Amino acid sequence: MNDPEGELPMIKQYRDWIQKSPSENDPERSRFFTDGLIVLDTNILLSLYEYTPAARQQVLDALRNVQPLLWLPHQVGLEFFQNRHRVIIGRKKALEESQRTLRNKISDAKKALKEARTHTQKMLIRYAQDTEASSKLEKQISDKVINDLLSDLSSTLEGQASRLREYDISVSPNGEGDTVLSQVADLFREQIASPPDPELTRRRVEEASLYRFPNLIPPGFKDAGKGTALASSGDFLLWEETISHTAASENRSHLLFVSNDTKEDWYQPSGEGRSEPRPWPYLKSEMRMRAGAELRIETPGTFYRGINHFLHAEIAETTYAEIDRASVGAVPTSITETAAIRTQPPPDLVAAALDAAGLEDALVYATSNTTHRFLLLWWLIGATTQLGRRTPTDEEPDVLFMPATRATTQPDPSWVPGVRLHLGEWPYRSSSWIAPWFADTINASSVRDRKILQGLAAQQLAFKPRDIQAD
Structure with missing residues (x-):
């Protein structure tokens, strides 16, 4: 196959269809x-x-x-000039949004601490009749203590967020100040x-x-x-x-x-x-x-x-x-298991899926295996939409693989039997096969996250629309 001149005419003519991937x-x-x-x-x-x-x-x-x-x-040049301003504005907006998000998160943290204090006080009074401990808690964790506690952390975070302004690209609509544009133009010169x-x-x-x-x-x-x-x-x-x-x-x-x-x-x-x-x-x-x-x-x-x-x-x-x-922006319209391995999930979809499932952000780092991590996150993105936990975005791809299947025969030599999952948490232990990336994640997750993940997978198996396959 490496010597087209020495091939038979039919093999030579259609060699692109039988050659290996580049x-x-x-x-x-x-x-x-x-x-x-x-x-x-x-x-x-x-x-x-x-x-x-x-x-x-x-x-x-x-x-x-x-x-x-x-x-x-010409088509590339035209699309570049049509879209460059949108990309610049999108970058600027993302940097501005990060600062607003930070302020909101800090505010939420203060609110959560105050609510935790109030909840504990109510429990002390309701079940222990201990008004003294409740009053003491009010003084130990006062609003001022909470504000002071988060002050240094807030300053550190806000300092880093402010530093992000250095990476902003501010340009006028006519291209003034856009060093990227000038360098791209110099790169091609007359070769357009x-x-x-x-x-x-x-x-x-x-x-x-x-x-x-x-x-x-x-x-x-x-x-x-x-x-x-x-x-x-x-x-x-x-x-x-x-x-x-x-x-x-x-x-x-x-x-x-x-x-x-x-x-x-x-x-x-x-x-x-x-x-x-x-x-x-x-x-x-x-x-x-x-x-x-x-x-x-x-x-x-x-x-x-x-x-x-x-x-x-x-x-x-x-x-x-x-x-x-x-390169993450180039997400396929549908995600198979093979595509998931080579396509990093967009952070906004990951965050939305984790939130919809009620999972901790730390789950992203539960496994050090990048391939398994990509597969897990893409599956979560798909499962949370397929089970109605959230509404998919307009450009969100369909996820076409599952972490488990119910079958009498092993779908792939790497898949493990359902008995490898935890007793009492997985309803199909004797009649299912589990993808290795899912088993790896389950074993590395907290008890809370583990139960949520297995629950999602079990619901998906019970639901199993026709367009989802155990790849």
């Missing part, structure tokens, strides 16, 4: 970083606003290593596409809307019906621009496309012997057929590690962590 160790990978074309999706450029100044500088320095290979499609002819854009939108999307031909078919036909065709317009430019580029036989987008209209879901999704083979075949170039699609973390490996860019591990964190 590996970071592919021998040909280096060519994409040294003499190919590199196209960065809009989300890669917008992510620059999400980094800390130090990480942003490292990323921009890394991109300068491949500057001669970069090319900016001109706007395509309006008639050509119209034909491409019609092709997407009338032919490709109804037939689920990648890329972009998941956006069908979202807004106007033009707005929903953004991925396809980008794809067509890229193919046309690559075909017209001399001595460019490799194209590297970098994007956060791993939805099913760019990535073929796992299955048929594959444990991980992969870029659709159709895309590689189409690029080769129409532009005569080999295509490689990478996520930002993999791409920047590639620059580091092949071109010796200096990127710190803390910066890779920021790159991966900023």
Whole structure:
């Protein structure tokens, strides 16, 4: 399979469908970083606003290593300018909200301590008839004592919250003061596409809307019906621009496309012997057929590690962590067990799920296994909506896996029998199988959280809608 020229015609023609998923160790990978074309999706450029100044500088320095290979499609440039202000405002709002949230939490803490004191006083009077102890408690834990107790802690927290203002990006609508914009412009210079002819854009939108999307031909078919036909065709317009430019580029036989987008209209879901999704083979075949170039699609973390490996860019591990964190925005429309492992759950959804389930925040750190943690948190996000504990957000993905199943046969060699869970807490001990990540979490959780988790899983098994599967 590694020598296309020596293959039989049928094997050669359809080799993209039988080749393994792209590996970071592919021998040909280096060519994409040294003499190919590199196209960065809009989300890669917008992510620059999400980094800390130090990480942003490292990323921009890394991109300068491949500057001669970069090319900016018009569609990417247009979306970048349409969305950059929204991203900046969103960042500013989040920083402002963090300070308000902190003040509210401190206020809640004071209120909770006072309520705890009052509750204890009532119990002392009701059951012990001890008015003296009740009065003494009033003096020991007075409002002033509570305020003084939380004062130093509040000052420390507020000091850190104020320091976050240093990371704000304040720019005017015309771009003044936006150092990110100026550095991105300097990065691409003249290597940008001109706007395509309006008639050509119209034909491409019609092709997407009338032919490709109804037939689920990648890329972009998941956006069908979202807004106007033009707005929903953004991925396809980008794809067509890229193919046309690559075909017209001399001595460019490799194209590297970098994007956060791993939805099913760019990535073929796992299955048929594959444990991980992969870029659709159709895309590689189409690029080769129409532009005569080999295509490689990478996520930002993999791409920047590639620059580091092949071109010796200096990127710190803390910066890779920021790159991966900023990639969280690209959440698939549905989450299978495989997708959960490779997709960090958004913090706001995690917080909402924990609150809806009545679980402690410390549960997030119950297990040191990152894979098990991601699986647990995604399951909680899905379970709390499926069981009516909370209302899902508009963009929230469907979670399509469960932590347990009732079956006579073991669904996977790694799953353990239900008897491994605690007697009296799990109703299906003799007739169920438990996912290893769930068993691991249960064993590491507090008694309180353990009971809540098992209760949710048991309710979900009893409910079990048709679209949830024990993956």
